[in-house]
Amino acid sequence: MTDTPFGPGLAWIERTVALPDRPEPRTPVLVAAGVGPIAEPGTVVLTGGPSGWVADQPVSQGGCACCVPQGGLQRGLRALLPRARRGEVARVVVETAADADPLAALVTLLGDPALMAVFRLAGVAAAGGVDEHARRRIMVADTIVAGPMVPDAVRAGNPAARVIKDLGALWREARFDPDQAANALTLSDPLAWPAAGRWLDHIVRQQAVSRITGVLHIAGCPWPMAVDTAGHHLAPPLLLPAWPAGAAPRSRLVFMGDGVDMAAIRTGIRTAAWGP
Known part of the structure; x- marks a missing residue:
């Protein structure tokens, strides 16, 4: 994937003194774990199966996306780069099997500088459930796709995630409610850059x-940073076009994983808020 173990983000932070002077449009990529076929105009679907990753084809029958080498997904996404640069692709859906860990697909995308220069992560949608596979995919999701009845156990796996019953709602921008998450951080004071990135x-x-996802309110920057x-x-952080209408700028982050130490996170943010 990359020559460095921590992906392109740190290199971007270290070489950046000033932020970009304007937001940059990028093609959104949605990782859908066990959700099922998603077909919309302008959408390219990459489906994982036992023979590799296939674009614009029906969902594979059988097989498991976790058995597919990650390089297959990387090659599939890179093959879409020319079309995305020409504006021929409105969005991309990466469909993984229900028993695959969506974190592998996220690492493939976020760990490739060439991909992140053209694409942006739009979110992770996971099918609801109560088994161990469901727990793992729900833990890193910002949207849970569930049936008419949503068990409390499903919500408990990631209480900040929104729950939807209609796939048509997947592309709405607002996904998380950090106020409902135990592992969430909301700050009104602007953060210093690049201290916040470090x-x-x-x-x-x-x-x-x-996984960490959210937006930062950076001192001196008029746009939210995703x-x-x-x-x-x-x-690499992405500047969004504007804050939501009527909303005061503030940093909102959700931290996902087992054993997250929120006390240490809240202590460390003090340096990021007022550091050099």
Whole structure:
């Protein structure tokens, strides 16, 4: 994937003194774990199966995406780069099997600088359930796709995630409600840059965090900064076009994983908020 173990994010932070002067449009990528076929105009679907990753084809019958080498997904996404640059692809869906860990697909995407220069992570949608496979995919999801009845056990796996019953709602921008998450952090004071980026990199290296997602309010920057991590990979931050209408700028982050130490995270953010 990359020559460095922590992905392109740290290199981007270290070489960046000033932030980009404007938001950059990128093609959204949704990772769908066990959700089923998603077909919309302008959408390219990459489906994992026993023979590799296939674009624009029906969902494979049988097989498991976790058995597919990650390079297969990387090659599939890279093959879409020319079409995405020409504006021929509105969005991409990466469909994994219900018993596959979506974290592997996230690491493939976020750990490749060439992909992250054109694509952005739109989110992770996971099918609801109460077995161990479901627990793992729900833990890193921001949207849970469930039937008419949503067991409390499903919500408990990731209480910050929204629960939907209609696949048509997948592409709405608002996904998380950090106020409902135990492992959430909301800050009104603006954060210093690049200290905040170095703090995030420290968290993904030192903490048992599977994924971090949210937006940062950076001092002197008029736009919200979207951040995403997967495992030890920190994606290059992305400036969004605007804050939600009527909403005051603030940082909102959700930390996913087993054994997340929120006390240490809240202590460390003090340096990021007022550091150099």
